[in-house]
Amino acid sequence: MSSLAAARADNFYYAPDFDPDKHGTLNKYNGQHALRDRAKNIDKxxxxxxxxxxxxxxxxxxxxxxxxxxxxxxxxxxxxxxxxxxxxxxxxxxxxxxxxxxxxxxxxxxxxxxxxxxxxxEGVQSAAEAGVIELTDDAEKERLLKDPIYRHS
Ligand SMILES: [Zn+2]
Incomplete structure (x- = not known):
C-alpha cells in the first residue's frame, strides 16, 4: 500500500465523482448525497x-x-x-x-x-350530530320557511 493510499484510508471517503470545483466542500457534497437518497426516484x-x-x-x-x-x-x-x-x-x-x-x-x-x-x-357524521336540521323533504322545507308556527311547533 502506498503512503498516499494509507492517508486516504484514514480520511473521509471521496466518492469517485467528487469534484471540488463542482461540489465545493466534502460536507456540502455529502449534504447533496442526503438529498440524493430522498431523491432516489427523482427520475420518475x-x-x-x-x-x-x-x-x-x-x-x-x-x-x-x-x-x-x-x-x-x-x-x-x-x-x-x-x-x-x-x-x-x-x-x-x-x-x-x-x-x-x-x-x-x-x-x-x-x-x-x-x-x-x-x-x-361514514355514518357517524350525521346532520343531527353536527347540530343542524336535516331537511329531506322539499315540501317540508318549504313549509318550514313559510310557516313560522309550524316551524316552532
Ligand atoms: Zn391503516
Missing part, C-alpha cells in the same frame, strides 16, 4: 418529503383515525397543473400497509384525499 419525478396531514382522515383499510398534523414520509410528485399552479400528489404508507394518497387542489386552496382514506367516518 418523485421526491420523498415529510407530509403533514391537512385534516383528520380515517384509513380505509384499518379504520384508524389519522389526526390533522400527523406526519408521514411521503412520495411527492407533480401530476399536472391548474392554470400555472402545480398539482402535487403525496403518497404515504399507513402503518397497516395501506397507501394513502392525497393531492393538492389549487382551485379550492385545499387538499383532496384520492385513495386509502376518507375525510369522515
Amino acid at each position: 419525478g418523485i421526491l420523498v418529503i415529510r407530509f403533514e396531514v391537512p385534516f383528520h382522515i380515517w384509513c380505509t383499510k384499518c379504520g384508524e383515525k389519522i389526526a390533522q398534523g400527523e406526519r408521514f414520509n411521503a412520495d411527492k410528485r407533480g401530476i399536472g397543473h391548474y392554470h400555472s399552479t402545480r398539482i402535487w400528489q403525496f403518497s404515504m404508507r399507513h402503518h397497516c400497509g395501506c397507501i394513502i394518497t392525497i393531492q393538492s387542489d389549487p382551485k379550492h386552496c385545499d387538499y383532496i384525499v384520492v385513495e386509502g382514506a376518507k375525510k369522515k367516518v
Whole structure:
C-alpha cells in the first residue's frame, strides 16, 4: 500500500465523482448525497418529503383515525397543473400497509384525499350530530320557511 493510499484510508471517503470545483466542500457534497437518497426516484419525478396531514382522515383499510398534523414520509410528485399552479400528489404508507394518497387542489386552496382514506367516518357524521336540521323533504322545507308556527311547533 502506498503512503498516499494509507492517508486516504484514514480520511473521509471521496466518492469517485467528487469534484471540488463542482461540489465545493466534502460536507456540502455529502449534504447533496442526503438529498440524493430522498431523491432516489427523482427520475420518475418523485421526491420523498415529510407530509403533514391537512385534516383528520380515517384509513380505509384499518379504520384508524389519522389526526390533522400527523406526519408521514411521503412520495411527492407533480401530476399536472391548474392554470400555472402545480398539482402535487403525496403518497404515504399507513402503518397497516395501506397507501394513502392525497393531492393538492389549487382551485379550492385545499387538499383532496384520492385513495386509502376518507375525510369522515361514514355514518357517524350525521346532520343531527353536527347540530343542524336535516331537511329531506322539499315540501317540508318549504313549509318550514313559510310557516313560522309550524316551524316552532
Ligand atoms: Zn391503516
